[in-house]
Amino acid sequence: MATTPKANSELVAVAWLQGATGIEAGQVATTLPSDTTAWASNGFVQVPMVVGGSPQLHYALREPVVQVDTWAVNPNSGKPPWGKAASLFELLMAATYDVARMQRTLTLPAGYPQAQVMTAHFLTEPRRIPADDASYARFSADLVLHWITL
Template identity: 70%
Template sequence: MTTVTPRANSELVAVAWLGSAAGIDPGQVATTLPSDASTWADDGFLQVTPGIGGSMQLHYALREPVVQVEAYAVNVNSGKPPWGKAASLMEAVVAATYDEAGMQRTLTLRPGFPQARVLTAHLLTEPRRMPDDAASYARYVTDLALHWIEL
């Protein structure tokens, strides 16, 4: 029986890159929104959905995915969505795409996986407000293009 070697993937890279950006805590980013809103109510949460689009280079190992990023905020004691908190969290994502010092750095992924490096990152869409959430969450959505390599 052969053992499959863990490899970096766009989901892991996007979560690690966002979690290493200024103003964003690594615990604020994942592919699944935590069910207990009280655990992220203070600072908000970023959910990453891979597979929105993108491509891979034919002759060398450069990945160019597009991932969806959703910034969530909630008032656990009120039904009023905290739009300002969600907007501020999304603006931290926007700022990260302009932070040249934040590019080209080595990212540590989950244990057992190789490291990766994001070469560039940019938004493909202006962050947009998503009203009428049944849970009264404030939510902004954007599409993020990453260019990364496995190390």
């Protein structure tokens, strides 16, 4: 018997962030693409993991805390583009204050049910994360989502 896949917090976070004003198709995923030329011009948004939160006990409301990272790279220089990574994060911050983006239906990958995010807010301020590779800039913060499956 084939089972229908269930929505999860990482898929919902990626779909919600993908809809932020200024974010382009394919600019958000759970894994940072290894080919930097694909994202060097605009940066990249990564949702690497769920870091906390609690599902509701009596009804199907999920309340995860997900890590969100913005990345920028300067492949032809050893100087990280901190400004680009920070500006990308500010687009995501602005999306949490955009009331029109709340309560909207999210389309998840094929085969998954749709989901709806009721509210989203950052629990922490974006923090600069130094990298071993001098050409990478990364900011990270924790996003709280309140979502349901439709």
